[in-house]
Amino acid sequence: MHIKAQDLGYTYMKNTPFEKKALDGVNLEIKEGSRVAIVGHTGSGKSTLVQHMNGLLIPSEGSLTAGEMEIRPGTKQKTLSKLRQRVGMVFQFPEHQLFDETVEKDVAFGPMNFGLTREEACGRGRDALRKVGLHDESLYKKSPFELSGGQMRRVAIAGVLASEPEMLILDEPTAGLDPEGRVKMMELFSGWQKESEARSYVLVTHHMEDAATYADYIFVMHQGTVVLEGSPEVVFSHEERLQQWGLGVPKTTKLLIELSKKANTPINVASFSVEDTAKEIVRLLKGDKRDV
Ligand SMILES: Nc1ncnc2c1ncn2[C@@H]1O[C@H](COP(=O)(O)OP(=O)(O)O)[C@@H](O)[C@H]1O
Ligand SMILES: [Mg+2]
Known part of the structure; x- marks a missing residue:
């Protein structure tokens, strides 16, 4: 979308006296x-x-276009149920989205709400x-609240995927997970996106490594507006600006920047995987001073 x-x-x-301007003059485009x-x-x-991208929030100013739907101040949320079906939202702590008696009913809720019969939805x-990854069918009749934390999170995500959205909004979906859980x-999500060319996701994250690894394009926000955007290579080449906004760069990039300073030689710092970083270090060790 x-x-x-x-x-x-x-x-x-x-x-109201509590008025708070959270977004101001945001312009962006996602293909x-x-x-x-x-x-x-x-x-x-x-x-x-991101809550504007599936119509949970309606702009106070300007507009947001999602597919052929243009949402402006005054647009009624009721008219946006089709958009909610096409854009699935996974919040921080997605397990808080669970509510039904059984796992099976919980995951079928979305598709039923969008008009499928109970059987189709199940x-x-x-x-x-x-x-x-929840293959054990004995889990399906249990209450979602009897499951482990990790299983609950998976059920909640299954509930979003069951509506077969074209786009996923992932708002810090790995919060609270250990590094292994985060990668899994x-x-x-990465595998889900690759299954079809029309699928896309928007990942909100604090982990610069995840942004570098799982995004082709990054938007940097500061005080309610987009201050920098581009490929990971472009965005992470602005280490000093990122620091001003309270952000870092991936650890591999940081390592290469430091090496570059200490060895007083230019380095291609846009190597985000450990493999590419290792290649860049080997090149440096060999004294290969090709322009980068
Ligand atoms: N429900 C709300 N009511 C009032 N202010 C809010 C609400 N949600 C967020 N804010 C404020 O809006 C600003 C942006 O918040 P948010 O979009 O949650 O930022 P982020 O996701 O980047 O942490 C913050 O100043 C926050 O305090
Ligand atoms: Mg947030």
Whole structure:
């Protein structure tokens, strides 16, 4: 799904003493089939922005276009149920989204809500549960609240996938997971995206490594607006600016920047994987001073 924000602004609790302008003049475009990351300090407006992408929030100013739907101040949320079906939202701590009596019913809820029969919805739900790695069917009749934390999170994600969205909004979906759990979860989303050219995701993350590994394009937010955007190579070449906004660069990039300074030689710092970083270090050790 193609997304375009034009001069998008959003104010919480408008016309009250608690009024808070969370977004101001956001312009961005996300192409169909892309893998995008949004990074920024806490409070920079990331969650507010992504909640516009499936119509959970309606702009206070400007507009957001999602596919052929243009959402402007005054657009009624009721008219956006189709958009919710096409853009699935995985929040931080997705397990808090669970609510139904059994795992099976919980995952079938979305597709039923979007008009499928119970049987069709259960079928979709089972497919989604297998996709997230929950193959043990004895779990399906249990209450989601009897499961382990990791299983609960997987059920919640299956519930989002069961509606077969074209786009996933992932708002810090790996919060609280250990490094191994984080990789597993990100590989799940990455694999899902690769299954079809039309699929895309927007990943909100604090982990620069994840942004570098799982996004082709990154938007940096600061105080409610987009201050920098580009490929990971471009964004992470601005280490000093990122620092001003309270952000870092991936550890591999940091290592190469330091080596480059100490060895007083230019280095291609846009190597995010450990493998590429190792190659760059070997090149340096061999004294190969090709221009980078
Ligand atoms: N429900 C809300 N009511 C009032 N202010 C809010 C609400 N949600 C977020 N904010 C404020 O809006 C700003 C942006 O918040 P948010 O979009 O959650 O940022 P991020 O996801 O980058 O941490 C912050 O100043 C935050 O305090
Ligand atoms: Mg947030």
